[in-house]
Structure formats: structure tokens, C-alpha cells
Amino acid sequence: MLPSREKLLWMYERMTLIREFEERLKWLVETGVPVGAVHYYTGQEACAVGLCAALEATDWIASTHRGHGHCIAKGVEVHCMMAEIYGKITGSNRGKGGSMHITDVRVGMLGVNPIVGMGVTHAVGAALSAKVRKTQQVAVSFFGEGAASIGAVHEAMNLAAIWKLPVVFLCENNGYAQSTPVEYALSVPHVADRAAAYSMPGVTVDGQDVIAVWEVAATAVERARAGQGPSLIECMTYRYYGHHQGDDAHRYRTKEEEAAARGRDCIRRFREQLLEQGTVNQDALDAIDARNRKKIDEAVAFAEASPLPQPADLFTNVYVENQGERE
Amino acid sequence: MITAAVRELSFGQAINEAIRQEMRRDPTIIVMGEDVAGGAGRAHLGLIDAWGGPLRATRGLITEFGPERILDTPIAEMGFLGAGVGAAMSGLRPIVEIMFVDLIGCCYDQIMNQAAKMHYMMGGQVDLPLVIRTAYGTRGGDNRTYGGGAGAQHSQTLYSVLAHIPGLKVVVPSTAYNAKGLTIAAIRDNGPVIVLEHKFLGSSAKGSVPEEAYTVPIGRAQIVRRGCDVTLCGIGRMTHICSEAANSLLSEGIDAEVLDVLTLSPLDEGTILESVSRTRRLVVVDEDTPTASMARDIAARVADKGFDDLDAPIKTVTAPDTPVPFAAVLEALYTPSAAQVISAVHSLFGTGA
Numbered sequence: 001m002l003p004s005r006e007k008l009l010w011m012y013e014r015m016t017l018i019r020e021f022e023e024r025l026k027w028l029v030e031t032g033v034p035v036g037a038v039h040y041y042t043g044q045e046a047c048a049v050g051l052c053a054a055l056e057a058t059d060w061i062a063s064t065h066r067g068h069g070h071c072i073a074k075g076v077e078v079h080c081m082m083a084e085i086y087g088k089i090t091g092s093n094r095g096k097g098g099s100m101h102i103t104d105v106r107v108g109m110l111g112v113n114p115i116v117g118m119g120v121t122h123a124v125g126a127a128l129s130a131k132v133r134k135t136q137q138v139a140v141s142f143f144g145e146g147a148a149s150i151g152a153v154h155e156a157m158n159l160a161a162i163w164k165l166p167v168v169f170l171c172e173n174n175g176y177a178q179s180t181p182v183e184y185a186l187s188v189p190h191v192a193d194r195a196a197a198y199s200m201p202g203v204t205v206d207g208q209d210v211i212a213v214w215e216v217a218a219t220a221v222e223r224a225r226a227g228q229g230p231s232l233i234e235c236m237t238y239r240y241y242g243h244h245q246g247d248d249a250h251r252y253r254t255k256e257e258e259a260a261a262r263g264r265d266c267i268r269r270f271r272e273q274l275l276e277q278g279t280v281n282q283d284a285l286d287a288i289d290a291r292n293r294k295k296i297d298e299a300v301a302f303a304e305a306s307p308l309p310q311p312a313d314l315f316t317n318v319y320v321e322n323q324g325e326r327e
Numbered sequence: 328m329i330t331a332a333v334r335e336l337s338f339g340q341a342i343n344e345a346i347r348q349e350m351r352r353d354p355t356i357i358v359m360g361e362d363v364a365g366g367a368g369r370a371h372l373g374l375i376d377a378w379g380g381p382l383r384a385t386r387g388l389i390t391e392f393g394p395e396r397i398l399d400t401p402i403a404e405m406g407f408l409g410a411g412v413g414a415a416m417s418g419l420r421p422i423v424e425i426m427f428v429d430l431i432g433c434c435y436d437q438i439m440n441q442a443a444k445m446h447y448m449m450g451g452q453v454d455l456p457l458v459i460r461t462a463y464g465t466r467g468g469d470n471r472t473y474g475g476g477a478g479a480q481h482s483q484t485l486y487s488v489l490a491h492i493p494g495l496k497v498v499v500p501s502t503a504y505n506a507k508g509l510t511i512a513a514i515r516d517n518g519p520v521i522v523l524e525h526k527f528l529g530s531s532a533k534g535s536v537p538e539e540a541y542t543v544p545i546g547r548a549q550i551v552r553r554g555c556d557v558t559l560c561g562i563g564r565m566t567h568i569c570s571e572a573a574n575s576l577l578s579e580g581i582d583a584e585v586l587d588v589l590t591l592s593p594l595d596e597g598t599i600l601e602s603v604s605r606t607r608r609l610v611v612v613d614e615d616t617p618t619a620s621m622a623r624d625i626a627a628r629v630a631d632k633g634f635d636d637l638d639a640p641i642k643t644v645t646a647p648d649t650p651v652p653f654a655a656v657l658e659a660l661y662t663p664s665a666a667q668v669i670s671a672v673h674s675l676f677g678t679g680a
Contacts, residue, residue, distance in 0.1 A: 092452075093449050094450030094451065096448050096451075097450065101448045101449065103452060103453070105417075105452055105453055106452075110413065110416055110417070111445070111449065115440050115441070118409060118436060118437070118440070118441055121406055121409020121412070121413060122409055122410075122412055122413030122416065123413060124406070124409070125410035125413020125415070125416070126413045126414065126417040128410055129418045129419045130417070132395060132396065132419060133355065133419070135418075139413075151405060152405045152406060152409060152436075155401075155403035155407070156409060158401060158403065159400070159401065159403065159406050159410055162401070163398075316451065317446050317447045317451035318494055319494065319496065319593070320455060320456075320516070320518030322516055322518075
């Protein structure tokens with residue numbers, strides 16, 4: 001089964017918007033715009049978009065330090081993201097978070113979270129909330145193969161399994177935890193092998209094939225929504241750049257390996273697939289690309305023109321205010 | 328006019344009643360933790376509600392609210408406290424029990440990096456109505472009858488490492504009355520609040536508690552005994568040690584004021600400074616170890632903002648900078664006592680041994 005034409009076009013639009021956002025951000029960083037620490041998602045677009053294509057707007061996701069793609073796939077506005085990365089008051093987090101904390105709960109985005117593995121526990125909490133409140137929402141936890149080694153992830157998986165929570169664990173295995181290769185750090189061939197320890201389905205899928213990701217995601221989301229508990233999906237993917245903006249990936253991986261990964265580029269493959277199947281013609285896809293470029297132009301202009309936080313903002317939102325407290 | 332019924336409840340019973348009354352009022356409140364009910368999943372054998380936490384503060388809740396809202400967890404503090412954080416971001420008001428404060432090392436990131444910072448670093452877009460309850464303290468001190476014996480990893484006070492983190496509210500009740508009121512205030516707060524409950528008080532502090540729900544405000548200290556010669560500033564169980572010392576000092580003509588801090592963060596500086604402006608002397612009594620502690624923080628703030636009111640140096644009476652020892656004789660030596668408080672007061676007046 002394939003997604004509807006409308007959904008296919010949405011998937012293409014989101015994947016290319018992520019790519020455009022990250023490439024523009026990289027260019028801005030390299031021209032000296034001081035945006036703090038950023039972790040480019042370029043190369044992994046099919047994972048975020050394939051998964052989010054299987055979700056409803058009211059579902060939740062929790063993300064990782066490499067979170068721009070997850071945000072865009074779930075519907076966070078790119079101008080709010082760009083302004084946040086610029087540290088402006090108009091940013092998604094009013095300039096208090098930056099790239100590593102972008103959040104928009106209005107669209108079900110529970111937060112980029114750079115403490116590796118912690119977002120996984122929060123997704124499990126959102127799933128618990130959905131179950132207790134009987135809302136039929138599903139929560140998705142994105143995490144990397146590096147996070148597969150931290151205890152919090154295993155504690156969270158065990159909780160989700162024993163309580164049969166509506167959660168999908170989506171591991172993006174991009175081969176490297178910073179500079180540590182997966183084959184060194186993982187005790188099993190695949191992260192998905194560990195699903196057996198928590199009595200949940202575990203599947204490894206080509207993370208460069210957005211339709212393949214969407215298919216397994218749809219199954220896992222359906223299972224979660226039906227009250228049958230969690231699933232683990234491992235997407236085999238690749239980040240095109242270093243761990244963060246200052247990281248030289250050639251100190252731990254070869255140019256040949258990178259070229260091979262780029263040869264399987266998820267956006268180019270999807271574009272070819274759409275054209276081959278006659279879903280859409282080239283002009284329509286070019287028009288989407290052009291719209292995305294314009295969107296990012298506008299996002300950058302918005303971020304640059306936005307005001308900085310005021311000194312008084314240092315002290316706001318330390319504690320949650322209790323206006324309307326019930327007595 | 329309604330005349331509220333007042334009964335004698337233990338500290339643990341008062342907390343139990345606070346949680347029970349709030350859970351009846353608000354279906355989004357859940358309780359999570361290790362053995363908060365106990366014996367999970369054995370209802371079919373007629374076995375349920377096996378424990379209820381170190382203070383038995385959650386005993387009986389599962390029979391009223393069921394396993395959907397009273398969740399026994401596996402031993403996974405990082406996992407279930409993280410689930411509490413995620414649930415608090417998405418529509419629930421979780422009360423999570425960390426059995427002993429000594430165990431926060433297993434989940435400190437969820438407290439320090441996650442719960443405390445979410446509201447701030449997300450630009451105020453999420454509330455985080457999360458309560459973390461945890462038991463603390465030695466069983467030594469002046470009253471040795473209860474026995475010690477939990478050792479260095481189950482007897483700590485450790486609240487300074489919580490109060491240090493901006494964004495967390497940290498409260499330490501001392502009586503059954505304020506335990507109920509602070510617990511309800513913590514549950515109704517839209518941000519993360521940690522409630523530290525002294526193990527010794529759990530079994531010893533009986534007191535008058537109104538039946539109806541009420542709050543004791545977070546962020547306010549309370550003067551529990553008026554005096555004019557010296558302020559004895561206590562935290563949690565140490566407030567009782569201060570009162571004991573004050574009783575004894577009165578017989579020698581020193582009229583001590585006793586102040587119960589109640590909230591460590593945000594600290595009620597105003598009440599402390601006002602008290603010191605009248606008594607002109609201050610002894611801070613703290614069961615935590617002294618380096619980078621609440622005792623020294625309070626002393627530093629008074630030295631900074633109330634120096635001109637002081638007639639004598641500020642004294643602190645604290646545990647020593649050692650782990651909590653096992654042997655009862657050593658644990659008693661470790662825990663601040665009324666005798667040490669009296670001795671500190673004597674040094675301010677140039678009297679005594």
C-alpha cells in the first residue's frame with residue numbers, strides 16, 4: 001500500500017524543507033553567523049518524515065539533539081525555529097533554548113533534548129498520559145543508536161512494555177555516536193534486536209527509503225493506538241556532516257563511505273520514485289523546491305529582523321507562575 | 328459557619344490524606360513509584376496494597392483509585408521519573424515517589440536538567456505540575472530509641488543539591504499539619520516541587536490536622552515560637568531540635584525564637600531577616616553536611632543583608648562533613664542535637680561551658 005498522493009507530496013515537501021533548512025543553516029554558520037551549537041540532520045530526512053507521516057496532528061513526539069528534522073516533520077514553523085537558533089525573542093522558546101531545546105507543544109513536539117536518551121523517557125510519559133486520560137494519542141520517541149546504550153532508554157522501554165503504553169521507539173542508526181562507530185558500541189548486530197528483551201516487535205528498515213519507513217511506522221502506530229503496546233523501529237541512515245557544526249567527520253570515517261551513503265540519498269531516490277510512478281511531474285516538484293527556498297529565505301529574514309531578548313527576560317519563567325491556582 | 332473537624336494524625340497519615348483528597352478532586356493526578364502500593368498485580372490472589380512507601384504515605388490509595396492511577400514501578404528511578412516529567416508536560420499531574428533521597432543519584436538528570444529547566448528553556452510554553460516526594464534523614468540525635476542503622480547510603484539529607492538548582496521548589500515539612508498543607512500546595516503548583524519527608528518524623532510526629540483540604544504556602548517560613556534573644560532557624564526535623572533547645576534555654580533566662588524554614592527554595596529571606604532584626608542573633612540548625620549547604624547559604628544571606636542587625640557572629644549547627652555512619656553511637660554523634668544548639672547559643676552570649 002502507498003500513501004495518498006496528497007500525503008506523498010506532503011512527504012516530499014517536508015523532506016526538502018528540512019534539507020533546505022539545514023543547508024541554509026550550515027551556510028549561515030560557515031559565513032560566521034553566531035548561532036551556537038547545531039547538529040545538522042541532513043541525510044536522515046526520510047526517518048523523521050516517514051514516521052511523522054504515520055501520525056495524527058494530536059500525537060506527540062520527543063526528539064534528540066539532532067532535532068531540526070523532527071521539528072519540521074511534526075509541523076513546527078521554520079521561522080520560529082530559525083529565530084530560536086538566532087537567540088531571538090520571537091523564537092519557538094523565546095530565545096531561552098536554542099537549537100538543542102526547540103519545542104512546540106501546540107503541534108505535539110515535546111522538545112529537542114540533548115541529554116542523550118532522556119527524550120525517550122518523556123515520550124513514555126506522554127504515552128502514559130494518553131493512556132490514563134484515554135485520549136487515543138500515540139507518542140513517538142526519536143533516539144540515536146548512541147542512546148541505545150544508556151540505561152534510561154532501557155528503563156523507559158521496560159515501563160512501556162509492562163504497562164502496554166501507546167509509544168513507538170524510533171532509533172535512527174546513523175552509524176556514529178559523535179565519533180564512536182556503532183559496531184564498537186553495540187553488543188548486538190542491530191538495535192532492533194533488543195526489542196526481544198521487552199517483548200515488543202523490533203524491525204530494522206532502510207532509513208533512506210521514506211516509503212519503507214512510513215510502512216513500518218504505520219504498523220507500529222496502529223498497534224500503539226489499538227492498545228497493544230510499544231514497538232521498536234531501527235532506521236539505517238547516515239548523517240552527511242559531522243556530529244555538530246565544528247566536527248570533522250573525516251577523522252573517524254572515510255570519504256568512500258560518505259560517497260556511498262550520498263549515493264543512496266533519500267530525497268533524490270524519493271523524487272525519482274515519484275516521477276517514475278507518475279505521481280507528479282517535474283514542474284510540480286520544482287515548484288515545491290522553490291516554495292521551500294522562499295520559506296527559508298523568509299525564515300532567515302524574520303530571524304535577522306527579530307528583536308533580541310531584553311535583560312529582564314533573564315529572570316522570567318524560572319518558576320511556573322500559579323495564576324488561577326485552585327484553592 | 329463550618330466548624331472543621333480536627334484530629335490527631337501522624338505525619339505519614341497527613342500526607343496520605345493530602346494526596347487522597349487531591350486525587351478525589353482532580354482525575355489527572357497519578358501516583359508513581361517503587362512499592363507505592365506494593366504487591367502489584369496480585370489482586371487476583373486477594374493480595375494488594377502490600378507496603379505504601381517508607382512513611383506508608385500512599386498506603387490504601389490503590390484500593391480507592393485503582394492500579395491505573397496508583398502505579399507501582401519497577402526499580403528504575405531514571406525511567407519512571409522521566410515518565411513523570413513527560414506526563415506532566417502532556418496533561419497529567421504526577422506525584423512521583425523516590426523512596427529515599429539517597430537514590431536521587433539514579434535520576435538526578437531528570438530533576439536537575441529536565442524537570443527544573445523545562446519551563447525556562449522552553450520559553451514558558453509548558454507547565455510542569457510534578458511533585459517528587461522523597462524520604463530523608465538519620466534516625467540518630469537526641470532520641471536514640473528508634474535506632475539508626477541505615478548507613479551512609481540510606482540516611483542522607485542532601486537537600487542542598489536540590490535547592491541549588493534554579494526552577495525547582497524544595498519544601499521540607501516538619502509537622503503533620505504543615506506536611507498536609509505543603510503536600511496539597513505542591514500538588515496544586517503548576518511547576519516541579521520536591522517534598523522532603525524526614526523518616527523519623529514519619530513515625531513520630533503526630534499532630535492536629537484539620538479534615539478539610541488546606542494549603543500551607545510554598546515560599547514562606549514560619550515563626551513557631553516567639554522570642555527576643557536569639558533566632559534558632561531550623562529545617563524539617565531540626566525545627567523540633569530547636570524547640571527543645573529553646574525550652575531548655577528559657578530555664579536559664581534566654582528567650583529564643585524558633586523559625587521553621589519550611590521552603591528551602593525559593594527561600595523566604597524576609598521572614599528570616601525580620602526575625603534576626605528583632606533578636607540580633609542567629610543559629611542555623613541543619614541536618615545536612617555543611618559544605619555548600621543551606622545552613623551556610625542562610626548564614627551568608629543574613630551576613631549580606633542583615634549584618635547591621637547582628638550583635639554576634641552567626642553560628643551554624645550541622646552534621647559534620649562525613650558520610651552518615653552506621654553504628655548508633657556514631658550516628659547520634661553525627662546528627663545535630665539540642666545540646667549542640669544550646670552550646671552554640673551559649674557561645675553567642677559568652678556563657679556556659
